[in-house]
Amino acid sequence: MIYFDNSATTKPYPEALDTFLKVAQNYYANPSSIHRLGSQSEELLKRSRQQAANLLQVSDKEIIFTSGGSEGNNLAIKGIANYFKDRGKHIITTEIEHASSYLACKQLEKEGYEVTYLPVDSEGKISFEQLKQSLRKDTILVTLIHVNNEVGSIQPISEVADLLKDKPTTLLHVDHVQGVGKVPLDLSQGKIDLCTISGHKFHGPKGTGLLYIRHGVNLSPLFAGGSQEQGRRAGTENLPGITAMVKALRMTLEFKKTHFSELKRHKEKLIQGLSTIEGITIHTPKNGSAPHIINISIKGLKAEVLVHALEEKEVYVSTKSACSSKDQQASRILLAMGVSDSDAKQAIRLSLSYQTTAEEVDQFLKILKTQVADLRQVMRS
Amino acid sequence: MIYEFLVLRFGEISLKGKNKKKFIVKLETTIRERLKRFPNLFVKRHYDDIEITLHGEDVDAVAEQLQSIFGIHSIRAAIKVENNLENIKQGALQIAQSEVKAQTFKISARRKNKNFEYPANVLNQELGGHILRNMEALKVDVHHPDLNIRVEVGERDTRLYGREYPGAGGLPVGTSGKVMLMLSGGIDSPVAGYLLQKRGAEIEAIHFHSPPYTNDRAKQKVIDLAEKLQNFGGHIKLHIVPFTNAQVAIKDSMPDNYRMTIMRRMMLRIAEKLAKKNGALAIATGESLGQVASQTLESMHTINEVTNYPVLRPLVSMDKIDIMAIAQKIDTYDISIRPYEDCCTIFLPTAPKTKPKREHANKFEQYLPIDELINEALEGVQTIDLLNKSQVPDDIDDLL
Numbered sequence: 001m002i003y004f005d006n007s008a009t010t011k012p013y014p015e016a017l018d019t020f021l022k023v024a025q026n027y028y029a030n031p032s033s034i035h036r037l038g039s040q041s042e043e044l045l046k047r048s049r050q051q052a053a054n055l056l057q058v059s060d061k062e063i064i065f066t067s068g069g070s071e072g073n074n075l076a077i078k079g080i081a082n083y084f085k086d087r088g089k090h091i092i093t094t095e096i097e098h099a100s101s102y103l104a105c106k107q108l109e110k111e112g113y114e115v116t117y118l119p120v121d122s123e124g125k126i127s128f129e130q131l132k133q134s135l136r137k138d139t140i141l142v143t144l145i146h147v148n149n150e151v152g153s154i155q156p157i158s159e160v161a162d163l164l165k166d167k168p169t170t171l172l173h174v175d176h177v178q179g180v181g182k183v184p185l186d187l188s189q190g191k192i193d194l195c196t197i198s199g200h201k202f203h204g205p206k207g208t209g210l211l212y213i214r215h216g217v218n219l220s221p222l223f224a225g226g227s228q229e230q231g232r233r234a235g236t237e238n239l240p241g242i243t244a245m246v247k248a249l250r251m252t253l254e255f256k257k258t259h260f261s262e263l264k265r266h267k268e269k270l271i272q273g274l275s276t277i278e279g280i281t282i283h284t285p286k287n288g289s290a291p292h293i294i295n296i297s298i299k300g301l302k303a304e305v306l307v308h309a310l311e312e313k314e315v316y317v318s319t320k321s322a323c324s325s326k327d328q329q330a331s332r333i334l335l336a337m338g339v340s341d342s343d344a345k346q347a348i349r350l351s352l353s354y355q356t357t358a359e360e361v362d363q364f365l366k367i368l369k370t371q372v373a374d375l376r377q378v379m380r381s
Numbered sequence: 382m383i384y385e386f387l388v389l390r391f392g393e394i395s396l397k398g399k400n401k402k403k404f405i406v407k408l409e410t411t412i413r414e415r416l417k418r419f420p421n422l423f424v425k426r427h428y429d430d431i432e433i434t435l436h437g438e439d440v441d442a443v444a445e446q447l448q449s450i451f452g453i454h455s456i457r458a459a460i461k462v463e464n465n466l467e468n469i470k471q472g473a474l475q476i477a478q479s480e481v482k483a484q485t486f487k488i489s490a491r492r493k494n495k496n497f498e499y500p501a502n503v504l505n506q507e508l509g510g511h512i513l514r515n516m517e518a519l520k521v522d523v524h525h526p527d528l529n530i531r532v533e534v535g536e537r538d539t540r541l542y543g544r545e546y547p548g549a550g551g552l553p554v555g556t557s558g559k560v561m562l563m564l565s566g567g568i569d570s571p572v573a574g575y576l577l578q579k580r581g582a583e584i585e586a587i588h589f590h591s592p593p594y595t596n597d598r599a600k601q602k603v604i605d606l607a608e609k610l611q612n613f614g615g616h617i618k619l620h621i622v623p624f625t626n627a628q629v630a631i632k633d634s635m636p637d638n639y640r641m642t643i644m645r646r647m648m649l650r651i652a653e654k655l656a657k658k659n660g661a662l663a664i665a666t667g668e669s670l671g672q673v674a675s676q677t678l679e680s681m682h683t684i685n686e687v688t689n690y691p692v693l694r695p696l697v698s699m700d701k702i703d704i705m706a707i708a709q710k711i712d713t714y715d716i717s718i719r720p721y722e723d724c725c726t727i728f729l730p731t732a733p734k735t736k737p738k739r740e741h742a743n744k745f746e747q748y749l750p751i752d753e754l755i756n757e758a759l760e761g762v763q764t765i766d767l768l769n770k771s772q773v774p775d776d777i778d779d780l781l
Binding site: 022026034035043047048243247250 | 598715
């Protein structure tokens with residue numbers, strides 16, 4: 001089996017699952033309960049938070065555990081929008097956000113907020129100048145996806161962060177879901193105000209994530225309820241998930257140290273091999289894209305057909321993003337990059353991980369080429 | 382990075398005459414302990430300073446660790462060059478070039494080796510001129526320079542000092558003997574402990590625990606506080622004294638408005654016994670004059686009657702706001718404000734006497750089985766050695 005759908009979700013590390021099981025069995029007490037068992041759960045929660053903070057080089061007070069990327073993005077965007085509505089109602093984002101950010105902004109528009117959706121060039125990148133010009137006095141939030149989930153393009157976060165450093169009334173949220181362990185993001189400087197991370201994108205369990213909120217930044221919670229997570233995220237903590245996610249984060253950052261160049265080599269080799277296929281377009285920008293995502297279209301082959309044809313050989317890839325892949329529309333992201341409607345409908349995404357091996361890469365290219373040839377034969381006859 | 386080694390200078394230790402060696406040895410031990418995670422360092426003790434050769438370790442990271450150790454007055458990063466003018470000029474320029482943030486500088490040369498041909502004032506001029514010629518943006522400021530390049534021409538070689546880090550000052554922890562600190566879990570007592578550590582005291586801590594009225598989290602809070610204090614020197618033993626029975630007895634048989642006073646007297650008696658047993662020569666508290674009912678002069682007078690051990694109160698004349706600022710600085714504040722009850726708050730009468738009298742306290746205490754309660758409490762003391770503590774379930778590290 002070749003699993004090249006790691007941007008949809010990853011296979012959990014066995015070590016993370018082991019932690020999940022042990023915590024679920026032994027630390028089932030509610031961290032808010034005042035008895036000894038509760039204290040032990042609280043201690044484990046505290047230590048998990050400290051470790052997450054150390055790994056991200058921030059303070060443990062700045063970590064809010066969530067249920068994942070969608071919640072993180074919603075909490076950050078709506079939480080800031082609501083808290084600062086008296087300061088201003090203008091938000092800047094891009095046309096290539098993940099659905100959880102994009103539609104959160106669309107919802108806010110209905111509530112009377114004004115949203116600027118920055119266009120991207122053919123490489124999937126916004127123009128820094130344009131962002132600068134879009135800033136207004138009443139801009140309360142700039143929310144950017146760091147690494148795009150469909151094509152792997154990277155936005156100039158640190159430049160934007162430097163720009164906004166002198167504008168304390170405009171906060172910066174980064175959707176770092178696809179970037180964790182792959183494309184570094186420096187939170188330690190304190191120039192980024194909020195940052196969303198999701199556990200299942202780096203081999204942690206589903207339903208886990210965290211939102212970094214810089215010390216001193218306020219937001220309105222999404223849920224009414226208990227005072228967990230500093231009152232910013234009510235609900236009994238998912239302790240097994242949190243612990244397992246933090247472990248997976250640690251392991252991923254360790255893999256990054258040992259396997260990063262290998263991952264880059266895999267991507268280069270894939271791109272090399274793919275380029276020889278007739279009628280292929282590689283949408284992922286050549287330079288400055290994430291090391292684990294490749295987006296392609298093959299002329300004359302419907303994406304859905306290709307996915308199923310690969311699946312017959314136990315090769316798993318996606319059409320655009322998993323969150324919206326079931327509808328038949330062309331990818332919003334690719335359209336925004338100026339890809340034609342027909343090409344955008346034929347796009348498939350290959351996404352790798354640190355578990356990917358050189359053999360898998362060779363095998364994949366071989367299988368893809370045979371399947372493409374076969375399909376073309378059928379369609380021609 | 383150009384710096385090759387760090388030179389640590391001592392503040393007051395230099396004044397300590399015959400005891401100086403003892404102090405410096407103690408300090409060296411603390412430094413070695415603290416710098417364990419930098420395997421390449423080489424620490425060497427001299428009569429007047431301690432020299433740490435970096436062997437490629439990051440100068441800022443090492444200095445940061447040293448900055449919280451008491452007894453170090455200043456930390457200077459330095460390089461060594463041969464005793465000839467050309468090399469000294471080159472070294473000084475390298476330092477100036479590496480300190481990119483500096484806009485002004487000065488040269489402070491000393492010629493310890495009088496055989497060297499250039500006297501200090503000539504060196505100052507030569508080196509200053511050399512740097513000015515090579516670095517256009519840099520200006521001289523002899524009063525408040527951003528960068529003071531110190532030059533010491535010695536017998537064998539010349540040392541050039543550039544970047545400078547302020548030290549924590551004070552005396553090395555452990556050089557002033559041992560103090561028994563009453564650690565309640567509030568904001569003040571850890572600050573008191575810190576200030577005593579700064580003056581070289583080794584700390585052991587006492588915490589009065591009243592289960593089920595106070596819970597394990599209140600205890601954990603004190604453990605966490607003691608761990609923070611450990612960052613400033615030595616390892617700390619924490620004595621947890623079971624205090625429920627004493628408190629219940631006081632509540633049942635003592636008049637309401639004297640309960641607090643008598644509870645404090647009991648605590649002090651127990652603290653004295655523990656101090657004696659563990660070789661501490663004084664007891665310390667976080668009291669500040671007039672802050673609460675137990676901290677009026679009358680209260681102190683009446684409570685203090687039960688011991689003739691020195692009771693050190695480093696915060697006695699400090700305002701709450703200044704105490705809080707130190708708590709923030711030493712990172713104990715956030716632990717102290719965790720909302721768990723400590724033993725003092727639970728049995729507190731509604732209107733404690735602010736001006737208790739010794740004779741009244743003594744009269745009431747005739748009806749209290751004092752020795753019995755003290756012995757019972759002492760027998761139940763649980764001592765936690767924070768270096769080898771296993772309070773937390775020990776599988777947590779594996780889970781993460």
